[in-house]
Amino acid sequence: MRVHVADHPLITHKLTVLRDKNTPSPTFRALAEELVTLLAYEATRGVRTTEVTIQTPVAETTGLAISDPKPLVVPILRAGLGMLEGMVKLVPTAEVGFLGMVRNEETLQPDIYAERLPDDLSNRQCFVLDPMLATGGSLIAAIDYLFDRGAVDVTAVCLLGAPEGLAAVEKATEGREVTIVLGALDEKLNEVGYIVPGLGDAGDRLYGTV
Numbered sequence: 001m002r003v004h005v006a007d008h009p010l011i012t013h014k015l016t017v018l019r020d021k022n023t024p025s026p027t028f029r030a031l032a033e034e035l036v037t038l039l040a041y042e043a044t045r046g047v048r049t050t051e052v053t054i055q056t057p058v059a060e061t062t063g064l065a066i067s068d069p070k071p072l073v074v075p076i077l078r079a080g081l082g083m084l085e086g087m088v089k090l091v092p093t094a095e096v097g098f099l100g101m102v103r104n105e106e107t108l109q110p111d112i113y114a115e116r117l118p119d120d121l122s123n124r125q126c127f128v129l130d131p132m133l134a135t136g137g138s139l140i141a142a143i144d145y146l147f148d149r150g151a152v153d154v155t156a157v158c159l160l161g162a163p164e165g166l167a168a169v170e171k172a173t174e175g176r177e178v179t180i181v182l183g184a185l186d187e188k189l190n191e192v193g194y195i196v197p198g199l200g201d202a203g204d205r206l207y208g209t210v
């Protein structure tokens with residue numbers, strides 16, 4: 001598994017405002033979107049491309065075009081939806097599929113409650129969007145789901161991760177083509193499975209649930 005943790009003052013600045021409990025939902029949403037666009041730059045480093053020949057007004061030249069089948073972007077509902085616009089801004093030709101997942105806050109086990117994905121993901125490059133990688137249970141379930149459908153490589157973009165969750169994903173996806181791009185790797189999980197220092201419940205903060 002490849003892991004990339006962002007190291008850029010602009011990303012840290014935006015994450016600091018995002019973490020602040022006094023930041024209201026509209027600002028939180030705007031920042032989540034901006035952060036994804038910045039992280040997507042790194043996450044798409046391995047996007048598959050094909051050489052193409054084009055004609056500029058001056059000369060013929062070769063360049064690159066994103067290959068077919070186009071990448072599939074999969075936001076994990078609910079919180080991952082807050083990252084979708086930021087990602088498709090950078091890759092506007094990507095196809096978008098949806099996975100609805102919720103973590104049982106007592107057992108911390110994930111449950112898939114909705115799915116709208118292409119049936120056949122064979123030979124597909126997938127980009128999963130979820131702001132929080134806590135125990136890793138949700139991300140492992142999402143990655144398994146995509147590989148079971150035939151995906152060949154999965155890159156997850158998360159705003160924050162916990163070391164425990166990252167280790168769990170690494171163990172569960174051994175031998176598979178998986179990349180994790182994080183805005184920051186936090187200190188730990190607390191006793192109820194929240195990331196410390198984290199930002200609280202990303203879904204609640206995005207959508208104003210109290």
Ligand SMILES: O=P(O)(O)OC[C@H]1O[C@H](OP(=O)(O)OP(=O)(O)O)[C@H](O)[C@@H]1O
Pocket residue numbers: 076077078079080101102103104108110130131132133134135136137138139165193201202203204
């Ligand atoms: O790594 P884990 O321990 O599985 O936790 C992370 C999951 O928890 C949050 O979703 P949540 O279940 O709160 O759903 P929501 O997006 O609807 O709020 C988050 O967006 C992840 O999907």
Ligand SMILES: O=c1cc[nH]c(=O)[nH]1
Pocket residue numbers: 079132134193194195196198199200201202203
């Ligand atoms: O810290 C956490 C952990 C799981 N889900 C969240 O939204 N936040």
Ligand SMILES: [Mg+2]
Pocket residue numbers: 079201202203204
């Ligand atoms: Mg939530």
